[in-house]
Amino acid sequence: MKAIVARDISKSFRSGRGSKTRVTKVLKGVSLDISLGEMVSIVGPSGSGKSTLLYCLSGLEAADSGSAEIMGKQIVNADRNSLFRIRREHIGFIFQSYNLIPSLNVLENISLPARLAGRPINTEQINEILNHIGLDGRGKDSPTDMSGGEQQRVAIARTLADSSDIVFADEPTGALDTENGREVLKVLRKIGSNPERAVVMVTHNLEAAARADRVLVLKDGMVIRELASCTAAQILEAMEH
Amino acid sequence: MLKLIFSDLRANKATWVGAFLVAMTCGYIGGWVVSILATAQFYTDSVYRNVNQAGTILFLFSVVAGLAVIAAVANLTVAAQRRSYALWQLVNVSSRTVTAVVLAQLAVVAVLGAICGTLLSGITFAPLFPLVFSARTIFEQVVPQVRFSSMPVVWFGVSLVFLSGGFKAARSAGRTAPLQALTAQPLKKFGMTWIRLLLFTVLLAATSWFSHSTISGGPNNGMDRSVYLPILIIATLVPIAPVLFLALMKLWTSIVPQSCVTWFLARRMALYNFSLSTSVQTPIMVGFGLVSGILTILNTMRHYAVNIGVTDFNGLDMTSTILVMGGPILLSAVGSAASIGMTARSRVGDVKLLAISGASPKTLISAAICEAFIHSANATLIGVIAVAASNFVVSKGLALPPFVDMTVADGLIVSLLGFMILITVLVPTSFALSRKDVV
Numbered sequence: 001m002k003a004i005v006a007r008d009i010s011k012s013f014r015s016g017r018g019s020k021t022r023v024t025k026v027l028k029g030v031s032l033d034i035s036l037g038e039m040v041s042i043v044g045p046s047g048s049g050k051s052t053l054l055y056c057l058s059g060l061e062a063a064d065s066g067s068a069e070i071m072g073k074q075i076v077n078a079d080r081n082s083l084f085r086i087r088r089e090h091i092g093f094i095f096q097s098y099n100l101i102p103s104l105n106v107l108e109n110i111s112l113p114a115r116l117a118g119r120p121i122n123t124e125q126i127n128e129i130l131n132h133i134g135l136d137g138r139g140k141d142s143p144t145d146m147s148g149g150e151q152q153r154v155a156i157a158r159t160l161a162d163s164s165d166i167v168f169a170d171e172p173t174g175a176l177d178t179e180n181g182r183e184v185l186k187v188l189r190k191i192g193s194n195p196e197r198a199v200v201m202v203t204h205n206l207e208a209a210a211r212a213d214r215v216l217v218l219k220d221g222m223v224i225r226e227l228a229s230c231t232a233a234q235i236l237e238a239m240e241h
Numbered sequence: 242m243l244k245l246i247f248s249d250l251r252a253n254k255a256t257w258v259g260a261f262l263v264a265m266t267c268g269y270i271g272g273w274v275v276s277i278l279a280t281a282q283f284y285t286d287s288v289y290r291n292v293n294q295a296g297t298i299l300f301l302f303s304v305v306a307g308l309a310v311i312a313a314v315a316n317l318t319v320a321a322q323r324r325s326y327a328l329w330q331l332v333n334v335s336s337r338t339v340t341a342v343v344l345a346q347l348a349v350v351a352v353l354g355a356i357c358g359t360l361l362s363g364i365t366f367a368p369l370f371p372l373v374f375s376a377r378t379i380f381e382q383v384v385p386q387v388r389f390s391s392m393p394v395v396w397f398g399v400s401l402v403f404l405s406g407g408f409k410a411a412r413s414a415g416r417t418a419p420l421q422a423l424t425a426q427p428l429k430k431f432g433m434t435w436i437r438l439l440l441f442t443v444l445l446a447a448t449s450w451f452s453h454s455t456i457s458g459g460p461n462n463g464m465d466r467s468v469y470l471p472i473l474i475i476a477t478l479v480p481i482a483p484v485l486f487l488a489l490m491k492l493w494t495s496i497v498p499q500s501c502v503t504w505f506l507a508r509r510m511a512l513y514n515f516s517l518s519t520s521v522q523t524p525i526m527v528g529f530g531l532v533s534g535i536l537t538i539l540n541t542m543r544h545y546a547v548n549i550g551v552t553d554f555n556g557l558d559m560t561s562t563i564l565v566m567g568g569p570i571l572l573s574a575v576g577s578a579a580s581i582g583m584t585a586r587s588r589v590g591d592v593k594l595l596a597i598s599g600a601s602p603k604t605l606i607s608a609a610i611c612e613a614f615i616h617s618a619n620a621t622l623i624g625v626i627a628v629a630a631s632n633f634v635v636s637k638g639l640a641l642p643p644f645v646d647m648t649v650a651d652g653l654i655v656s657l658l659g660f661m662i663l664i665t666v667l668v669p670t671s672f673a674l675s676r677k678d679v680v
Contacts, residue, residue, distance in 0.1 A: 060597065080602060080674070088599030101594050103513030115502055116599040 001071075003166050003198035004034040008066035009056055009076075011049075026052045028221040029066065036165070039192025039199040041209035043235055044218035050202040051170055053218065057200065058091055058168045059083045071165055088117050092164035094188075096171035098151040100143040106130070106154050107139035113162040122161075129157045133187070149180035156187050167191055169201040173208055185211050206232035245334070246345050253322055255586065259579030260318040260347070261354040264399050266575040267307050268358020270568045271395030274300045275359075276366045279388035291379050295564055303568025305472050306527045309479045310576035311399070312406030313520030314583075318350075319343055319410035320518060321583050326414040340415035344404060347411065351403035352396050359392040376558035409434060437480040444477040452634040460545060460639050467542070467638065471534025471631040475527055478627055482519040486526075490515065490619045503604055506595065507611030515616070520580040522620040525659035528573030529624035532566050533652030537632045540646035545639040570655055577662045585669040592673035602674045609670040613663035621656040625649060 011027040026049045034040050042050050055061035057068055059075040068075050071090045075083060092113070093099070100109050110129070111121040130136055133153040143151050152172065159167050169188060173181035189211050192199035203209050210232045217225040217238045225238040250257055277296035281289050319326075326339050334342075367385045374380035448470075455467050478485060494508045515521060546554035592605055600608075628647060636643040 084596065084599065084601045087597065088601075093597055099594055099597070101591065101598070103509045103591065108509065112595075112598050115505070116601075116604070118502075 001036050002033055002069070003036050003038070004032070004057055004068065004070060004200070006033075006057060006066065006068040007031045009053070009063045009068060010065045011052055011056055011061065011063050026221050027056065027063070030218075030221070030223055031066075032216060032223065034166075034198055034200060036198050037193070037195035038214065039189060039201070039212040041212035041215045042200065042202045042218055043204070043206065043209045043215060043239065045239065046204075048218040049221040050218050054168055054170055054200060054202045058093070058166075059087055088113065090165040092159035092162050092167045094152070094155050094159060094167065094169040094172045094184075096174035098143070098148070098155050098175075100151055100154055100158075102142070102144055104143075105139065106135065106141050106143065106146075106157075109143060109154055110158045110161045113158065113164070126157070126161050129160050133157050133160075133183070148175050149177065152176055152180065152184060156184055159191070160187065163197070165197055167197065167199045169199065169203075171203055172201065173203065173205055181205070181208070206235045209235055245329070246342055246349065249325065249342070250346055250349065253325065256318060256321050256583045257346070257350055259583040260314055260350050260403070261357075262575050263310055263314045263572070263579050264351045264354025264403065265358040265361070266572055267311060267399045267402075268355035268395055269362045270299070270303045270307070270358075270571065271355065271398060272359035272362025272392060273366060274303075275391045275395055276362065276385065276387045279391060280370075280383060280386045283386060284383065288379060288383065291377070292383060295374070295560075298561075299564045299568060301469075302472065302531065302565045303572065305476045305479075306524070306531065306569035306572040306576075308402060308406075309476075309523050309527050310520070310572045311402045313518060313523050314576060314579055315347055315403050315407030316410045317518035317520045317580055317583055318347070319407050319414050321587070323414050323417050327417040330417070336415035338415075340411050343411035343414050344408070347403045347407045348400050351400040355396040355399040356392075358399075359389075359395050363387045363389060363392075373563050374560050376560040380560075409436070433481070433483050437483070441477065441480040444473070444480065448473045448477045455634055455638045458638065460549075467631075467635045468535055468538050470634060471530060471538060471627060474627045474631050475530040475534065475624075478530075478623060479523060479527070482523055482526075483516070486519065486522055486619060486623060487512065487515060489622060490615065493619070493622070494615055502600075503607040504611055506600070506604070506608040507615060510591065510608065511612045511615040511619075514584065514612070518580060518584070520576060521584075521663070522616050522623075524573035524576030524580075525617055525620035525656060526624045526627075528569050528655040528659065529621050529652040530627040531569040532655050533624060533628045533647075533649050534631050535565055536651050537628050537647050538635055540648055541632060541635050541639065541641060544641055544646050548641070570658070573655060574658055574662060577659050578665065581663060581665050588666060588669040589673045592670050596674065605670055605674060606667060609666045610664065613660055613666055616663055617656050617660035620659065621653070624652060624656075628652070 008029040008031055009027055010025070010029055012023050012025045015022050015024065030053055042053060044050050052061060056063040059070070059078070063076050066076060070086055073082075073086050073090075075086060078086070101112065104112065107123070107126060110126050114121050127136075127139065130139060133156065135150060135153060135157070138146070138150070143154060146154070152175070156172075167188070172184050172188065176184060185208055188199050188201060191197050192213065199212075201208070201212065209215050210230060213228065215227040215230055215235055216223050217227070217235065219239075227234060227238055274296050277292060277299065281292035281296060284292060326343065329339055330336065366387050370385035374383070451470060451473055455470065490512060494511070497504045497508075499505045499508075543554045595605060628649065629644060632647050633643045636646070
């Protein structure tokens with residue numbers, strides 16, 4: 001089954017006021033298909049529209065035109081409540097800046113999506129996940145008392161516990177050291193290999209991008225190349241030509 | 242440095258405007274006190290005594306609320322901007338300079354607010370004077386006098402409290418690790434400090450002595466000054482707010498099952514937001530405690546008066562009510578509103594994070610209302626404790642059964658007002674939800 005089907009996604013931003021208004025076209029008709037059981041990386045130079053594409057595909061940002069389906073449900077022009085429902089039922093996020101909720105402790109952050117969706121909270125499973133990511137016994141800690149690497153692992157634990165169909169990761173290793181970054185990628189790769197789930201990752205790190213099944217190279221708001229099972233060097237070459 | 246002070250004030254005007262409004266309110270009340278005292282100078286004997294006493298009462302009853310609200314708001318102002326201060330350090334502004342700039346900003350905002358407040362009081366003092374003192378015939382012959390030359394005393398007083406209230410936060414702003422600016426760490430939690438502990442110890446000793454002398458003095462010695470007891474008890478509770486308020490809030494909010502997701506979110510956000518700044522609850526507690534506390538003491542005294550056969554016990558007339566409660570209520574309302582406005586930005590961020598996690602708009606709006614209720618109810622509960630304690634002491638001194646004359650209904654009006662103001666948490670929540678783009 002297709003996890004994401006996007007056609008001709010366009011997005012522009014306005015800046016300035018009055019006669020100084022400037023319109024920047026960030027995405028210019030992007031189309032892509034992503035299947036369940038697939039991990040896809042999106043790479044490209046700064047300003048190429050990678051993060052905007054991720055946000056438009058996940059419904060965090062409203063595309064100006066085109067269509068995008070998440071697990072068969074249209075998100076472009078969907079009303080606010082439908083978008084909340086789609087996100088709650090199908091999507092998990094991992095951001096570079098962790099974005100954990102500071103008022104909740106680690107256990108509560110991890111169980112939040114399940115709690116919001118009205119699903120039972122499996123504390124045993126969450127403890128198992130915490131153990132797996134090296135945070136055994138830290139469930140009661142506040143995210144504000146944790147290092148960046150630990151916070152990112154909690155964010156990953158949240159998506160692991162939630163079992164959302166699609167995980168959107170925006171520069172998930174951007175703020176981590178090599179070892180923590182490697183651990184995070186290992187977990188994402190595992191999720192991406194699950195036939196019932198998919199991972200879409202935006203990254204600057206070409207080594208990280210090469211761990212995906214497919215790599216989309218974005219430039220000036222358009223997908224200019226698509227590579228399958230490639231190396232970092234091949235991605236770099238594709239970006240340069 | 243001057244450029245840094247003023248450009249930053251302009252850039253973070255949404256946060257500073259809260260501190261400005263509190264300073265302006267203090268300036269307004271201070272302006273009234275100065276003008277009443279100046280008016281008294283034009284008279285002699287009983288007129289002088291009455292007018293002078295009115296000014297002193299307004300000052301005494303407002304100063305507790307003023308000190309509590311100013312200190313809490315000054316702290317919050319700095320805490321809300323700690324990330325910006327960390328950014329300054331990234332461009333090599335020294336810790337000492339950061340502290341100096343923050344203190345200078347507090348002083349500038351305090352003085353400007355106090356100036357505006359005193360100017361406003363100067364304009365409104367003469368027209369409102371007859372209305373405020375309409376219940377006292379002796380004031381009919383009094384011509385209100387505004388003395389602008391004495392207003393700098395108010396500016397100085399307001400600035401001094403702002404600076405002492407925000408001093409610790411300013412120092413910690415200078416010591417914030419620059420890395421915090423890069424990793425977008427949330428605000429640092431405030432807890433008990435040795436200054437708070439010291440203040441609490443001193444006030445507790447004073448309250449104990451006052452209570453003891455009220456009880457041991459008996460009906461003939463304790464009655465006239467017992468009305469000051471609620472003020473003292475409230476002032477004692479304010480320094481331990483980070484511990485006492487939080488513990489009580491944790492306790493009673495845990496009674497509702499946490500499986501209710503709206504209550505769960507509201508409770509966690511209330512606990513977290515309170516741990517960042519006590520200013521969201523302190524003004525309501527002070528307002529409720531003063532209004533209910535004073536009326537309770539008057540009820541107790543009326544009870545005693547009836548018991549000994551006095552039938553013409555009048556209690557508070559409208560003028561006394563305005564003088565005693567006007568300042569605390571005004572400061573409570575402005576303090577609560579300011580604290581909500583100042584944390585609006587971080588609330589928008591929190592709401593977006595919850596929305597990303599799958600919280601529906603209905604859940605988020607319900608949670609915001611429940612959070613406002615939790616803050617207001619918790620502050621009221623602490624206020625009830627203060628009222629009960631003062632009633633217990635005075636009743637014992639007058640040999641009356643305790644808690645019989647307690648009245649909370651009038652104080653609940655302050656709590657309701659606080660709740661209505663706190664409902665403004667819906668503004669940042671609705672703003673975050675109204676945008677189609679969540680990021």
